[in-house]
Amino acid sequence: MKTMFVQEAIRHGAAAAERQPGKFDPGETIIHHVANSPASDPLIHLPTIAGIDFSVTKHVLMLWVVAAIVFIVVSWTVRRYLKQERLVPKGFMNALEFVVEFVRDEITEPNVGRKWVNTWTPLILTFFIFILVANGIGLIPIFDLIGLTDYYVLRTGEHSFLKQVLHGGTTATANFNVTAALATITFGAIIVAGSMAHGFVKHWKNMVPHGLNPFIYVILIPIEILGMFVRPFALTMRLAANMTGGHIAILAILSFVFLFAEMFGRATAGIGVGLVVSVPLAVLISMLEILVVLIQAYVFTLLTAVFIGMAIHVHH
Amino acid sequence: MAKNEDPFFARSAKALQNNAEQAGPAAGASYTLIGAIMLLGAIGYGIDRWRGTSPWFLLGGLLLGIVVGMYELARTVWKR
Numbered sequence: 001m002k003t004m005f006v007q008e009a010i011r012h013g014a015a016a017a018e019r020q021p022g023k024f025d026p027g028e029t030i031i032h033h034v035a036n037s038p039a040s041d042p043l044i045h046l047p048t049i050a051g052i053d054f055s056v057t058k059h060v061l062m063l064w065v066v067a068a069i070v071f072i073v074v075s076w077t078v079r080r081y082l083k084q085e086r087l088v089p090k091g092f093m094n095a096l097e098f099v100v101e102f103v104r105d106e107i108t109e110p111n112v113g114r115k116w117v118n119t120w121t122p123l124i125l126t127f128f129i130f131i132l133v134a135n136g137i138g139l140i141p142i143f144d145l146i147g148l149t150d151y152y153v154l155r156t157g158e159h160s161f162l163k164q165v166l167h168g169g170t171t172a173t174a175n176f177n178v179t180a181a182l183a184t185i186t187f188g189a190i191i192v193a194g195s196m197a198h199g200f201v202k203h204w205k206n207m208v209p210h211g212l213n214p215f216i217y218v219i220l221i222p223i224e225i226l227g228m229f230v231r232p233f234a235l236t237m238r239l240a241a242n243m244t245g246g247h248i249a250i251l252a253i254l255s256f257v258f259l260f261a262e263m264f265g266r267a268t269a270g271i272g273v274g275l276v277v278s279v280p281l282a283v284l285i286s287m288l289e290i291l292v293v294l295i296q297a298y299v300f301t302l303l304t305a306v307f308i309g310m311a312i313h314v315h316h
Numbered sequence: 317m318a319k320n321e322d323p324f325f326a327r328s329a330k331a332l333q334n335n336a337e338q339a340g341p342a343a344g345a346s347y348t349l350i351g352a353i354m355l356l357g358a359i360g361y362g363i364d365r366w367r368g369t370s371p372w373f374l375l376g377g378l379l380l381g382i383v384v385g386m387y388e389l390a391r392t393v394w395k396r
Contacts, residue, residue, distance in 0.1 A: 223384050226384045233355045
């Protein structure tokens, strides 16, 4: 995250030294580093099938990267572990086993119950690891390093694939569409869980309390239906907003450097503000971000487990 | 896992874990409360933009959001 600003600073400093500086626009820079790359100019062009454009933008690419990393690392670790003579987990397998046990015993079982724990742990574990890795990759400045290498070493052309990849944010879970898709899976899982535990018709009947005045049902049923949609929506908004918000905070604080440099018309002012205010604050917020990455993955999975548990254990 | 750790640290981690576990449903309810207000408010705003009936659907959506959110909250609170 810092390297790309170094890059901006170099470009900006060069511009400032030559003539009057071209105005630094913090809003545009921040959006450039947080939002998805434009759909009109995708990284990989794919045909439109049934009205859906399958072209690959930055966030889709990041989804693939995350999926590949999770798939390769987890299956490689587990296969190597199974080949051992004595089944004693060590190294990374130990950590993986700790995560699996944590999700099973601390997130899934208290909410879903012992009977269904083996049914729902795989889904919730997948959510947890996927969100954790996707969030975590957003904190690693891979593309900023690529950009820096490109700027100094490779010097590829204006429309090269490398230059295109640099547009847009790295965190796939900061995109509302991604989290909405995840929450849709939760939405489906809630219905499936209720149907598996009570049967399809009983699940829908369970949603409202029994034996009340018929007049109350007229109010209650619409409210319940709305509530059914609101829960996944809350999941969607929280994850995406948290991931976007943290990045915007870091970028906004770092952009002080350029704003002050511009305001006083010299680079020393910017560097001074950067050393005293921006960099320490950004480091602190980055630490907070590491925490947020963990907590958001945890909260998403916990709430999924809670909602599935609510469909299984109906109290009225 | 917690064998060679400081018992104080292990205990506080355990307490934190218990708290987080018990807070799960409450966190769900609180997020639903906010989510309901935001979702239905946004839908109301959208209808207002579409039909030019500002601000009635926005207000209605916000009120309905509060009702739905509070209902979910009440369900969580009075369940156990």
